[in-house]
Amino acid sequence: MKYLLAGLGNIGAEYDSTRHNIGFDVADTFVIKHDGKFSLQRHAFAAECKWKGRTFIVIKPTTYMNLSGKAVKYWMDKEKIAAENMMVIVDELALPLGTLRMRGAGSAAGHNGLKNIELVLLGDNYPRLRFGVGNDFPKGKQVDYVLGKWTPSELPMVKECVVKSVDMIESWATQGIDKTMSLYNKG
Numbered sequence: 409m410k411y412l413l414a415g416l417g418n419i420g421a422e423y424d425s426t427r428h429n430i431g432f433d434v435a436d437t438f439v440i441k442h443d444g445k446f447s448l449q450r451h452a453f454a455a456e457c458k459w460k461g462r463t464f465i466v467i468k469p470t471t472y473m474n475l476s477g478k479a480v481k482y483w484m485d486k487e488k489i490a491a492e493n494m495m496v497i498v499d500e501l502a503l504p505l506g507t508l509r510m511r512g513a514g515s516a517a518g519h520n521g522l523k524n525i526e527l528v529l530l531g532d533n534y535p536r537l538r539f540g541v542g543n544d545f546p547k548g549k550q551v552d553y554v555l556g557k558w559t560p561s562e563l564p565m566v567k568e569c570v571v572k573s574v575d576m577i578e579s580w581a582t583q584g585i586d587k588t589m590s591l592y593n594k595g
Contacts, residue, residue, distance in 0.1 A: 410487060411581055412494040413438060413466045414480050416521040418473050419453075427541040428554040430566075431497040431521075432468045434539065434573045439466050441574060450486075451479035462581050465489070476521040477528030491534040495577060498522060499554060503540025506565050509593055510537050510576055512585045535585055537573060 415435030423429050439446060442457035444466065452467035465487050469479030476496075484494060492512075498519055503509060513533045516522035526532045545553035558566050572592070579588040 409462045409581070410489055410493065411462060411464045412480075412483055412487060412489045413464055413497065413577060414476070414483070414494065414525075415466070415468050415497045416473055416476050416499075417468060419468075419470050423555070425557050426555050427499050427558065428473065430499045430539045430541065430570075433566075434497045434537075434570055434577075435466050435468050437570050438464070438574050438577060451482045454483070459578070460582060464581070473521045475524055477524040477526070480525050481528045491529065494534050495580060496522065496525060496534065496536040497573065497577075498536060498538055499541045500538035501541060501543045501550070501554070503538060503542075505540055505542040505562060506569060507540035508537065508569060508573060508576060509540075510535065510580065510585065510589050512589075535580065537576060539569060539573060 413435060415431035417423060417429035417432035439455045439457060442459050442464065444455035444457035446453040446455045446468065451471055452469045455466045457464045457466060465483060467479060467483050469476050471479045498521055502517060512535050515532060516526055522536065541554065576588055576592050579591060
Protein backbone atom coordinates (compact mmCIF):
# COMPACT_ATOMS: atom_id res chain seq x y z
CA MET A 409 0.00 0.00 0.00
CA LYS A 410 1.34 3.39 -1.04
CA TYR A 411 0.11 6.79 0.15
CA LEU A 412 0.84 10.39 -0.71
CA LEU A 413 0.74 12.99 2.05
CA ALA A 414 0.77 16.58 0.82
CA GLY A 415 1.30 19.13 3.56
CA LEU A 416 0.51 22.53 2.08
CA GLY A 417 2.40 25.74 2.83
CA ASN A 418 4.83 28.24 1.38
CA ILE A 419 8.59 27.82 1.15
CA GLY A 420 10.90 30.38 2.70
CA ALA A 421 11.95 31.30 6.23
CA GLU A 422 9.44 34.17 6.37
CA TYR A 423 6.61 31.58 6.27
CA ASP A 424 7.99 29.27 8.99
CA SER A 425 5.66 28.87 12.00
CA THR A 426 2.78 30.65 10.29
CA ARG A 427 -0.82 29.48 10.32
CA HIS A 428 -0.77 28.96 6.53
CA ASN A 429 2.19 26.56 6.85
CA ILE A 430 0.59 24.14 9.28
CA GLY A 431 0.51 21.51 6.51
CA PHE A 432 4.31 21.68 6.33
CA ASP A 433 4.50 21.34 10.13
CA VAL A 434 2.33 18.20 10.13
CA ALA A 435 4.38 16.72 7.26
CA ASP A 436 7.62 17.45 9.15
CA THR A 437 6.31 15.78 12.31
CA PHE A 438 5.10 12.71 10.39
CA VAL A 439 8.47 12.29 8.64
CA ILE A 440 10.48 12.75 11.85
CA LYS A 441 8.29 10.21 13.68
CA HIS A 442 8.78 7.65 10.91
CA ASP A 443 12.54 8.18 10.47
CA GLY A 444 12.30 9.78 7.05
CA LYS A 445 14.29 12.66 5.64
CA PHE A 446 13.22 15.37 3.22
CA SER A 447 15.25 16.21 0.15
CA LEU A 448 14.61 18.81 -2.52
CA GLN A 449 13.13 17.10 -5.55
CA ARG A 450 10.92 18.12 -8.47
CA HIS A 451 8.19 20.56 -7.33
CA ALA A 452 8.58 19.59 -3.66
CA PHE A 453 10.65 18.64 -0.69
CA ALA A 454 9.90 14.92 -0.56
CA ALA A 455 10.49 12.06 1.86
CA GLU A 456 9.66 8.38 1.86
CA CYS A 457 8.64 6.64 5.07
CA LYS A 458 7.64 3.05 5.75
CA TRP A 459 5.27 2.09 8.55
CA LYS A 460 3.20 -1.04 9.20
CA GLY A 461 3.77 -2.40 5.71
CA ARG A 462 2.80 0.89 4.09
CA THR A 463 4.88 3.35 2.12
CA PHE A 464 4.25 7.06 2.54
CA ILE A 465 5.54 9.60 0.05
CA VAL A 466 5.38 12.90 1.96
CA ILE A 467 5.66 16.17 0.08
CA LYS A 468 5.93 19.84 0.92
CA PRO A 469 5.33 21.59 -2.43
CA THR A 470 7.85 24.23 -3.51
CA THR A 471 5.28 25.70 -5.90
CA TYR A 472 3.81 27.97 -3.19
CA MET A 473 0.28 27.52 -1.87
CA ASN A 474 -1.65 28.85 -4.88
CA LEU A 475 -0.02 26.35 -7.27
CA SER A 476 -0.05 23.30 -4.97
CA GLY A 477 -1.90 21.24 -7.58
CA LYS A 478 1.16 21.15 -9.85
CA ALA A 479 3.24 19.37 -7.20
CA VAL A 480 0.40 17.11 -6.03
CA LYS A 481 -0.40 15.93 -9.58
CA TYR A 482 3.28 15.38 -10.41
CA TRP A 483 3.84 13.18 -7.35
CA MET A 484 0.56 11.29 -7.78
CA ASP A 485 1.56 10.43 -11.35
CA LYS A 486 5.23 9.73 -10.54
CA GLU A 487 4.37 7.36 -7.68
CA LYS A 488 1.18 5.98 -9.31
CA ILE A 489 -0.99 6.88 -6.31
CA ALA A 490 -4.77 7.09 -6.68
CA ALA A 491 -6.64 10.12 -5.32
CA GLU A 492 -8.23 8.10 -2.50
CA ASN A 493 -4.72 7.26 -1.21
CA MET A 494 -3.67 10.91 -1.11
CA MET A 495 -4.18 13.14 1.92
CA VAL A 496 -3.86 16.92 1.73
CA ILE A 497 -3.20 18.75 5.02
CA VAL A 498 -4.29 22.41 5.11
CA ASP A 499 -5.05 25.32 7.42
CA GLU A 500 -8.75 26.11 7.90
CA LEU A 501 -10.08 29.51 8.97
CA ALA A 502 -13.64 28.23 9.47
CA LEU A 503 -12.55 25.90 12.28
CA PRO A 504 -11.39 27.12 15.68
CA LEU A 505 -7.87 26.33 16.83
CA GLY A 506 -7.91 22.87 18.36
CA THR A 507 -10.38 21.44 15.82
CA LEU A 508 -9.31 18.93 13.18
CA ARG A 509 -11.58 17.63 10.41
CA MET A 510 -10.89 14.82 8.00
CA ARG A 511 -13.06 14.45 4.91
CA GLY A 512 -13.00 12.08 1.93
CA ALA A 513 -13.98 14.85 -0.48
CA GLY A 514 -15.50 18.30 -0.40
CA SER A 515 -15.29 21.89 -1.43
CA ALA A 516 -12.19 24.07 -1.35
CA ALA A 517 -14.14 26.48 0.89
CA GLY A 518 -12.13 29.42 -0.41
CA HIS A 519 -8.73 27.83 0.26
CA ASN A 520 -6.46 28.69 -2.68
CA GLY A 521 -4.27 25.61 -2.30
CA LEU A 522 -7.31 23.31 -2.44
CA LYS A 523 -8.81 25.31 -5.32
CA ASN A 524 -5.66 24.74 -7.37
CA ILE A 525 -5.55 21.03 -6.55
CA GLU A 526 -9.19 20.71 -7.64
CA LEU A 527 -8.44 22.58 -10.86
CA VAL A 528 -5.50 20.31 -11.70
CA LEU A 529 -7.18 17.06 -10.60
CA LEU A 530 -10.48 18.06 -12.22
CA GLY A 531 -12.48 17.49 -9.06
CA ASP A 532 -12.63 17.51 -5.29
CA ASN A 533 -12.82 13.78 -4.68
CA TYR A 534 -9.71 13.32 -2.56
CA PRO A 535 -9.15 13.13 1.21
CA ARG A 536 -8.10 16.20 3.16
CA LEU A 537 -7.30 17.03 6.76
CA ARG A 538 -8.33 20.53 7.75
CA PHE A 539 -6.41 22.00 10.68
CA GLY A 540 -8.41 24.70 12.44
CA VAL A 541 -6.51 27.98 12.80
CA GLY A 542 -9.46 30.13 13.89
CA ASN A 543 -10.53 33.45 12.46
CA ASP A 544 -9.61 36.00 15.09
CA PHE A 545 -8.75 38.86 12.74
CA PRO A 546 -10.32 42.21 11.84
CA LYS A 547 -12.25 42.59 8.58
CA GLY A 548 -9.89 42.75 5.62
CA LYS A 549 -6.92 41.28 7.52
CA GLN A 550 -7.29 37.61 6.55
CA VAL A 551 -4.01 37.47 4.61
CA ASP A 552 -2.07 39.06 7.50
CA TYR A 553 -3.68 36.55 9.87
CA VAL A 554 -2.93 33.36 7.92
CA LEU A 555 0.60 34.53 7.12
CA GLY A 556 1.09 35.55 10.75
CA LYS A 557 3.03 33.53 13.30
CA TRP A 558 1.34 31.57 16.08
CA THR A 559 1.11 33.45 19.35
CA PRO A 560 2.91 32.01 22.40
CA SER A 561 -0.47 31.21 23.98
CA GLU A 562 -1.55 29.24 20.86
CA LEU A 563 1.61 27.12 20.58
CA PRO A 564 0.74 24.40 23.14
CA MET A 565 -2.58 23.72 21.37
CA VAL A 566 -0.88 23.82 17.95
CA LYS A 567 1.73 21.25 19.04
CA GLU A 568 -0.97 18.99 20.50
CA CYS A 569 -3.02 19.18 17.28
CA VAL A 570 0.02 18.49 15.09
CA VAL A 571 0.63 15.24 17.01
CA LYS A 572 -3.08 14.38 16.79
CA SER A 573 -2.96 15.06 13.02
CA VAL A 574 -0.21 12.46 12.65
CA ASP A 575 -2.34 10.00 14.64
CA MET A 576 -5.28 10.71 12.32
CA ILE A 577 -3.16 10.11 9.22
CA GLU A 578 -1.93 6.80 10.63
CA SER A 579 -5.52 5.82 11.45
CA TRP A 580 -6.65 6.74 7.92
CA ALA A 581 -3.92 4.55 6.41
CA THR A 582 -4.67 1.56 8.66
CA GLN A 583 -8.41 1.79 9.43
CA GLY A 584 -9.81 3.80 6.53
CA ILE A 585 -11.36 7.21 6.30
CA ASP A 586 -14.84 6.39 7.65
CA LYS A 587 -13.52 4.84 10.87
CA THR A 588 -11.01 7.70 11.29
CA MET A 589 -13.68 10.36 10.82
CA SER A 590 -15.93 8.70 13.40
CA LEU A 591 -13.06 8.47 15.89
CA TYR A 592 -11.59 11.97 15.46
CA ASN A 593 -14.08 14.40 13.88
CA LYS A 594 -15.56 15.68 17.12
CA GLY A 595 -16.06 19.12 18.63
